[in-house]
Amino acid sequence: MSFEPRSIPVDPDAKGALASKGLDYRLIDPSDTEALDGWIDADHRGFHHARPREVTREYERRVMGERRLHGVFDPGVPDPDVPVATVSSWPTGLSVPGGRSVDGWAVSSVTVSPTHRRRGIARAMMEAELRAAEHAGAAVAMLTVTEATIYGRYGYAPAARAATIEIDRRRAKWNGPSAPGRVHFVEPAALRDAAAAISRRAVARTPGEIDRWAGILDRMLGLVDPESDASRALRAIRYDDEHGQPQGFAAFRVTREPNEPGWAEFDVFAAATDDAERALWRVLVEQDFVTGVRGRLRSVDEPIEWLLEDPRAVRVVDVTDHLWVRIVDAAAALGARRYGAAGELVLDIDDPLGYAAGRYTLLASADGRAVVHVPRSDGSTDAASATASNSTAAPKRERSRARAAGSEGSGSRAAARAAEPRSLKLDVRDLASIYLGGVRPSVLARAGRITASSNGALELADRMFASTRAPHLSIWF
Numbered sequence: 001m002s003f004e005p006r007s008i009p010v011d012p013d014a015k016g017a018l019a020s021k022g023l024d025y026r027l028i029d030p031s032d033t034e035a036l037d038g039w040i041d042a043d044h045r046g047f048h049h050a051r052p053r054e055v056t057r058e059y060e061r062r063v064m065g066e067r068r069l070h071g072v073f074d075p076g077v078p079d080p081d082v083p084v085a086t087v088s089s090w091p092t093g094l095s096v097p098g099g100r101s102v103d104g105w106a107v108s109s110v111t112v113s114p115t116h117r118r119r120g121i122a123r124a125m126m127e128a129e130l131r132a133a134e135h136a137g138a139a140v141a142m143l144t145v146t147e148a149t150i151y152g153r154y155g156y157a158p159a160a161r162a163a164t165i166e167i168d169r170r171r172a173k174w175n176g177p178s179a180p181g182r183v184h185f186v187e188p189a190a191l192r193d194a195a196a197a198i199s200r201r202a203v204a205r206t207p208g209e210i211d212r213w214a215g216i217l218d219r220m221l222g223l224v225d226p227e228s229d230a231s232r233a234l235r236a237i238r239y240d241d242e243h244g245q246p247q248g249f250a251a252f253r254v255t256r257e258p259n260e261p262g263w264a265e266f267d268v269f270a271a272a273t274d275d276a277e278r279a280l281w282r283v284l285v286e287q288d289f290v291t292g293v294r295g296r297l298r299s300v301d302e303p304i305e306w307l308l309e310d311p312r313a314v315r316v317v318d319v320t321d322h323l324w325v326r327i328v329d330a331a332a333a334l335g336a337r338r339y340g341a342a343g344e345l346v347l348d349i350d351d352p353l354g355y356a357a358g359r360y361t362l363l364a365s366a367d368g369r370a371v372v373h374v375p376r377s378d379g380s381t382d383a384a385s386a387t388a389s390n391s392t393a394a395p396k397r398e399r400s401r402a403r404a405a406g407s408e409g410s411g412s413r414a415a416a417r418a419a420e421p422r423s424l425k426l427d428v429r430d431l432a433s434i435y436l437g438g439v440r441p442s443v444l445a446r447a448g449r450i451t452a453s454s455n456g457a458l459e460l461a462d463r464m465f466a467s468t469r470a471p472h473l474s475i476w477f
């Protein structure tokens with residue numbers, strides 16, 4: 001999606017709702033440095049961060065200047081140029097199963113000043129963001145959250161989890177294959193270009209990752225404020241394959257008391273190949289003079305425990321919801337991913353805010369491609385909105401279903417049963433949770449959230465929505 005932050009008009013409903021409370025909801029002009037700085041100050045205050053140092057402010061200006069920023073202003077406060085509420089958003093790709101990407105709308109920086117809380121300011125902003133996502137043609141909206149109780153009411157749900165993993169150094173004896181390439185220490189600044197290329201490939205192969213924005217690597221590699229203690233403690237490593245091509249990188253810090261072994265901690269790790277992934281893990285866990293290694297924002301199915309002689313060296317100490325997704329255009333979202341099994345499934349989606357509500361017929365073929373049929377109000381169906389559809393899938397499915405019906409034999413009841421589509425009834429949040437393969441539909445059925453027309457429907461849904469690679473988002477946004 002090409003994007004000019006101010007190309008979407010300010011949402012009139014949000015503007016009206018907030019004006020009725022004496023507040024002004026405005027789009028920030030990124031070329032107005034004073035307005036941008038006021039917004040940055042409010043964002044830092046809202047998240048309880050210290051006031052930004054000048055280097056951080058310059059970085060924030062660069063990053064936020066590319067986004068769509070809204071502030072809510074109260075003319076009655078002593079500093080009326082600093083908004084009492086903030087939100088930022090931008091269009092970006094979300095990786096989905098099958099090595100594909102879907103158009104998404106990222107939402108971040110949602111803050112409301114404690115002096116203005118619980119008056120419906122966040123609700124007005126969040127509902128406006130959904131309308132903006134729809135306006136921009138996004139199939140999904142997404143965010144990472146401070147608290148898990150805020151965003152369900154707008155139709156968001158956890159779609160990819162993240163784990164904190166600890167490895168006990170004394171027990172970490174390598175048992176996996178050796179990678180053909182080599183791992184080197186590199187200065188973070190020298191890693192920037194290779195890291196961008198590696199990240200693009202790592203994102204593409206992992207459902208749940210979002211496209212990296214310009215500037216994020218500077219933050220991850222400690223280049224925003226390189227003289228800070230935190231940046232100077234960061235050590236970067238890069239894996240080059242047997243041809244000398246960079247294929248992975250990680251950055252870690254060792255935190256320790258003087259003369260005591262410490263912990264090697266990391267949350268920066270990107271691998272474009274399995275060799276790179278194994279080689280980086282090996283260097284991280286085989287360090288001496290450390291008690292252990294702690295990796296944050298890791299996948300829930302990291303291979304590390306299968307690479308060590310003693311799998312109990314690895315402890316998953318925390319698993320939490322991390323990426324939250326909101327399905328905005330169900331046909332486009334469902335049509336974009338690839339499926340784990342062929343089949344026909346009817347999805348009856350309930351969406352209190354309306355965006356994805358309706359009955360969708362999902363037809364997946366053996367190669368994983370899908371067509372989504374959406375009934376029109378006149379009773380005909382419309383498959384055009386399934387962006388990644390394979391037009392040969394439907395006739396194939398029709399033929400196989402006709403064959404299945406025929407093979408049932410003579411009874412008309414059997415034929416009718418065979419023709420009856422397998423269906424699931426689910427809320428838009430449950431669709432978001434199964435969308436990337438992060439939870440099986442049958443688990444949500446056991447939780448009483450999804451109703452299936454039959455056990456066969458649930459089994460089929462489990463197989464269709466399965467993802468070879470567990471969905472995983474390895475950054476905050």
Ligand SMILES: CC(=O)SCCNC(=O)CCNC(=O)[C@H](O)C(C)(C)COP(=O)(O)OP(=O)(O)OC[C@H]1O[C@@H](n2cnc3c(N)ncnc32)[C@H](O)[C@@H]1OP(=O)(O)O
Nearest residue numbers: 108109110111112117118119120121122123143145146149
């Ligand atoms: C994507 C991100 O940026 S995640 C970051 C979220 N921001 C933060 O954590 C910063 C600190 N918190 C805040 O700034 C604010 O408390 C916010 C943004 C979470 C909420 O702002 P408010 O303007 O107070 O919310 P608002 O009054 O619009 O409430 C809307 C609904 O959310 C509920 N709600 C608001 N905050 C919370 C919360 N922390 N936990 C649970 N529910 C909440 C309200 O009860 C209300 O419910 P209802 O309308 O369904 O009855």
